[in-house]
Amino acid sequence: MKNEAENVEALVREIAETCASIAPFEVILVDDGSDDGTGAVIAGLQREFPWLRQLRHPVSAGQSAAVHSGVHAARGDIICTLDGDGQNPPHEIPALAAPFLDRHCPADLGLVAGQRVDRDDTWSRRSASTFANGLRSWLLNDGTRDTGCGLKAFRRDAFLALPYFNHMHRYLPALFTRDGWAVAHVDVSHRAREAGRSKYSNIGRALVGLYDLFGVAWLIRRRKTQKPTEVGRTPDGDTA
Template identity: 65%
Template sequence: MKLSIVIPMFNEAENVVPLVREIERACAALTDKELVLVDDGSTDDTARLIRELQAQYDWLRLIQHPRPGGQSAAVHSGVLCARGEIVCTLDGDMQNPPAEIPKMVAPLMAADAPADLALVAGQRVQRQDTWSKRMASKLANRLRAWMLNDHTRDTGCGLKAFRRDAFLRLPFFNHMHRYLPALFARDGWQVAHVDVAHRSRGGGSSKYNNLQRALVGIYDLFGVAWLIRRAKTVRPQEAPRTTEEPS
């Protein structure tokens, strides 16, 4: 399989059906694909609705956590179970338009794609969030860019496309999804950036507030900086076989 679309979902019952149907329309030309919805221990009808949709879509899969593990854990579980060589992620709240998926995966699926290109990171333009959330995100992005030098203005965007094998070699930790450009670059991969649209939440409520993100983000930021400084600096090369006869 060429493409797996992985979406973490926690109590997104209001968004499941419209999101899946929108993905079907947006990705109709991408035939060799699957959609992996990861129910992160939801307490509403999210899982039930996904099961009902599976009767209509044979390319839809459901992965479940017995209890909430967080967005990074849900993404990681989805990628582990994915069958595609390329993975595209987006949030389950309808704020990431599925129409952007073909644009996100195109650089990785192109016949002339660079061998070292492993991540295409979405960069939201004209964000449809509250003023306080936009300002908090802007400050966090500036601090992160200064400390990590990851050349990315918006790491919080859920729209990302990457090579599955490269992602699974990254060190896993909670909230790692916000540091993928820095982590891929740490391993020597090339990172591309694509501007994407953004819209208001489809239904339900946000799972984070600004204070939670700030407290967790500071702790994680120092951890990622430490990982970058401790990165492996050499890569193995296979020695050519000798054709000489042993003496």
């Protein structure tokens, strides 16, 4: 969250109501250098919700840094992420977590990625996103229609093993696939921002997006995997 004081309370209360069915859980809000009182609002809500935690970046470091800080601090094995502006509906969280909570969950499932349908954004933003997603999908072949959606669920240990860089949150399907994990997709809803203003511009996204895209393509092509053979011990204690 960066300067989302007007959105914090509604978001937290909706998470509390929606996630009651999958308790216990914790919620970590990362205040990314806000100067509008976002942190004070979170602190007030912590008195009501004991599962609510707050991390603060003294200066804004961006969305990928916020996600990385939150995952490092998290105590759960499964992480669900969503943007702090209220455009990612919290009622989608149980659907993202469901594949991991299923006792038949595949051992190689690493990421469940939300893909927005009926996106409630301006025409210019939807058009820019469609072009960027098409280019990314063609170059990375990640099988994902919408990597910009903040609604995702993944294994904490698998995420922390990924190469970390700024804007990595836009390339999680490709990065998880690169490390041998299976990726599933869930269609999710999207809604308009009710308060505050966006921290992104189409031009800004495009400039960093092209640079990052070729960098991720390089990472994927440079990946080398090996299956090590475990050296055990015989029953009498000798090395096998």
